[in-house]
Amino acid sequence: xxxxxxxxxxxxxxxxxxxxxxxxxxxxxxxxxxxxxxxxxxxxxxxxxxxxxxxxxxxxxxxxxxxxxxxxxxxxxxxxxxxxxxxxxxxxxxxxxxxxxxxxxxxxxxxxxxxxxxxxxxxxxxxxxxxxxxxxxxxxxxxxxxxxxxxxxxxxxxxxxxxxxxxxxxxxxxxxxxxxxxxxxxxxxxxxxxxxxxxxxxxxxxxxxxxxxxxxxxxxxxxxxxxxxxxxxxxxxxxxxxxxxxxxxxxxxxxxxxxxxxxxxxxxxxxxxxxxxxxxxxxxxxxxxxxxxxxxxxxxxxxxxxxxxxxxxxxx
Amino acid sequence: xxxxxxxxxxxxxxxxxxxxxxxxxxxxxxxxxxxxxxxxxxxxxxxxxxxxxxxxxxxxxxxxxxxxxxxxxxxxxxxxxxxxxxxxxxxxxxxxxxxxxxxxxxxxxxxxxxxxxxxxxxxxxxxxxxxxxxxxxxxxxxxxxxxxxxxxxxxxxxxxxxxxxxxxxxxxxxxxxxxxxxxxxxxxxxxxxxxxxxxxxxxxxxxxxxxxxxxxxxxxxxxx
Numbered sequence: 001x002x003x004x005x006x007x008x009x010x011x012x013x014x015x016x017x018x019x020x021x022x023x024x025x026x027x028x029x030x031x032x033x034x035x036x037x038x039x040x041x042x043x044x045x046x047x048x049x050x051x052x053x054x055x056x057x058x059x060x061x062x063x064x065x066x067x068x069x070x071x072x073x074x075x076x077x078x079x080x081x082x083x084x085x086x087x088x089x090x091x092x093x094x095x096x097x098x099x100x101x102x103x104x105x106x107x108x109x110x111x112x113x114x115x116x117x118x119x120x121x122x123x124x125x126x127x128x129x130x131x132x133x134x135x136x137x138x139x140x141x142x143x144x145x146x147x148x149x150x151x152x153x154x155x156x157x158x159x160x161x162x163x164x165x166x167x168x169x170x171x172x173x174x175x176x177x178x179x180x181x182x183x184x185x186x187x188x189x190x191x192x193x194x195x196x197x198x199x200x201x202x203x204x205x206x207x208x209x210x211x212x213x214x215x216x217x218x219x220x221x222x223x224x225x226x227x228x229x230x231x232x233x234x235x236x237x238x239x240x241x242x243x244x245x246x247x248x249x250x251x252x253x254x255x256x257x258x259x260x261x262x263x264x265x266x267x268x269x270x271x272x273x274x275x276x277x278x279x280x281x282x283x284x285x286x287x288x289x290x291x292x293x294x295x296x297x298x299x300x301x302x303x304x305x306x307x308x309x310x311x312x313x314x315x316x
Numbered sequence: 317x318x319x320x321x322x323x324x325x326x327x328x329x330x331x332x333x334x335x336x337x338x339x340x341x342x343x344x345x346x347x348x349x350x351x352x353x354x355x356x357x358x359x360x361x362x363x364x365x366x367x368x369x370x371x372x373x374x375x376x377x378x379x380x381x382x383x384x385x386x387x388x389x390x391x392x393x394x395x396x397x398x399x400x401x402x403x404x405x406x407x408x409x410x411x412x413x414x415x416x417x418x419x420x421x422x423x424x425x426x427x428x429x430x431x432x433x434x435x436x437x438x439x440x441x442x443x444x445x446x447x448x449x450x451x452x453x454x455x456x457x458x459x460x461x462x463x464x465x466x467x468x469x470x471x472x473x474x475x476x477x478x479x480x481x482x483x484x485x486x487x488x489x490x491x492x493x494x495x496x497x498x499x500x501x502x503x504x505x506x507x508x509x510x511x512x513x514x515x516x517x518x519x520x521x522x523x524x525x526x527x528x529x530x531x532x533x534x535x536x537x538x539x540x
Contacts, residue, residue: 158361196364204318211317218318237350237465244351244358247331251321251371252363 009121010038010303013046013143015128015136017159021149022231025269026292027127028056029280030147033296035089038122038305042081044092046139047129048104051094057084058276059091067095069115070108077115086281090121109135113142122305132166140167145225145299147260150245152230152238157245164253168199168221175220181213198252218254227260229295234265261295263288321370325395326378334392334399338383342524345379346468348372353471372475389413466511469518470498476522487521494518 012034014027024047031043045053045066054060064073064080074080081090104112116124116139126143128136140146140163148164150156169188176184184206191202203221207214226249230242242259249257266288272279280289327334330344351358352371359368381387393413473483480491489497497514516526 152357154357154360157357161362196366198363198367200318200321204320207318214318237467240347240350241358244347244356247348247351248359248362252367254318 009117009119009123010299011116011124011126011143012299013126013128013140013146014149015140015146015163016149016156017130017132017163018150018156019130021151021156022263023149024053024056024127025279026147026149026229026231026263027125028053028278029289029292030296030299031057031089031125032086032278032280033293034123034125034300035086037296037300039088040121041088041123041125042078042090042092042119042121043084043125043127044116045094046126046136047094048133048135049129049131051096051127051129053127054091054093055276056273057086057089057091057278059084059093060276063093065093065095066112067097070095070104070112077112078119081119086278094127104135109138113138116142123300123303132163134170137163137167137170141170141224145227147227147229147299148257149229149231151232152234152241160245161253164226164249164255165199167226168224168253168255171220171224172217175217176213179213179216181210181216184213184217200252200254203254221254222256224255226255226257227299228257229260230262232265233262238262260298261291263291321367321374324374325398326382326391327395327399329374329378330382332382334396336382338525341379341382345375345383346472346524348375349471349475350465350468353475355471376475466498466500466515466518469515469522469524472522472524483518483521487517489514489517489521 012030014023014030016023027043031041035041043053043057045051047053051065059082061082063082066080068074069077069080077092081092084091116126126139128139146167148160150160172188173185175181187206187209188202191197191205199221203214203218207218228242228246228249230238230245233239233241239262242262246257246259249255264287266279266283266286268283268286269279269288272282275282279286280292283289321329326332327336330336330341330348332340332344336344349372350356352363352368352375354365354368356368363371381391390413473480480494483489483494484491493514497511497518500511520526
């Protein structure tokens, strides 16, 4: 048994539906903060449309990327993990090849997910792209927990709800198929015809018609853990906004959401981007960096590393 | 079985612990109104108008019940047994509608001690499980101080069906000034105190505790 296989690995996926909310910014800086916490972290750029995590991490050299893995030019995902200038952090670059998306069929996606789960590291940060495509949703659902990023704008929040709803449907469908719950797809399709109907309402009606199946599916939603980050917050009302979104999600989506943190707006982010230098490295004492370190600490604490000497001996 | 929103108890509805203070109750109320108002950003794209209205009606009912000590006292025994953290070990006297330990002498302050133990913050995963809508740890982190944002007061006014003119007449604040309070459109930080005093007066007109507000609204901004 290798050293890493003894450690429970944590996978965090950063998603959110809308572009421009700061998913990649958060993924890059969280990955650095988590690599300090855990000693060995791999950041995976799974933005299938426009990868640029390498830019935010200051990696300018070209090398192997996810496209090579998907095309079977490389067998093991860990072989394309590039070193970064941050000790303990490696990067798997996204593919800029426009054919990459077309090549990521169901089989290859499963292979990618399987290999992400078995990466020899103490933590994986997945940076996801915009939208609610199945590939993006499935990568988000691979994580435990997923981190949803919003900005205090109606468009970002609207897309975040769409993203969550799509994730919830994916979870429910998978459970319904696994437990052989009959008529689920049909009832779900009927419900989807009324976009204003909430997931809670659907579950209320479904549970009334099939109590035991309703219990299974409600438990599935309750076990779907998501963290929320409000990025580019300008005042305390934006902190309240995060709490309120969590309340809406718990009550109407029945998903186990918590507020991970609020990242204040900082104009210096723009300048750090221009310098190809991660913000947390450029401005370690800023409120933004403190907020990100605090999030990393909480995420890491919730997926503790167990040292081999602390594990119960198999000889005992 | 999933309870309908209409069937949720007022504490779950407002994400409040059982021993919430009047200030906690008011803060939770303001937060809920800001979230579920038709202009509330937090529910934009997630809820339709019917669901928002239903929630706001329940939130208003919850607030009007929990803020009133007499109504709260009558309401609490109806919902306390439904809360897993409330392990009832005392007899409930139907005649007085009080728990036996509530009738204990003031010197013993037993009830206060028990409430303090019951309301200890707990983290998820500590073996106690968690409730459907938020655990004690989450609730513990709600801000103790709350600022009366003009925007929040405007939403409270609107969900109660009051016009600016109604408030102007009731409080003696001109509609124009009310509008600037709601928009918080004061020119500079030097007007912070003036704005805060105006907002406190506005809050009092809405039946909220004017001392609940704090500081200058300008100091609330991250970039100031």
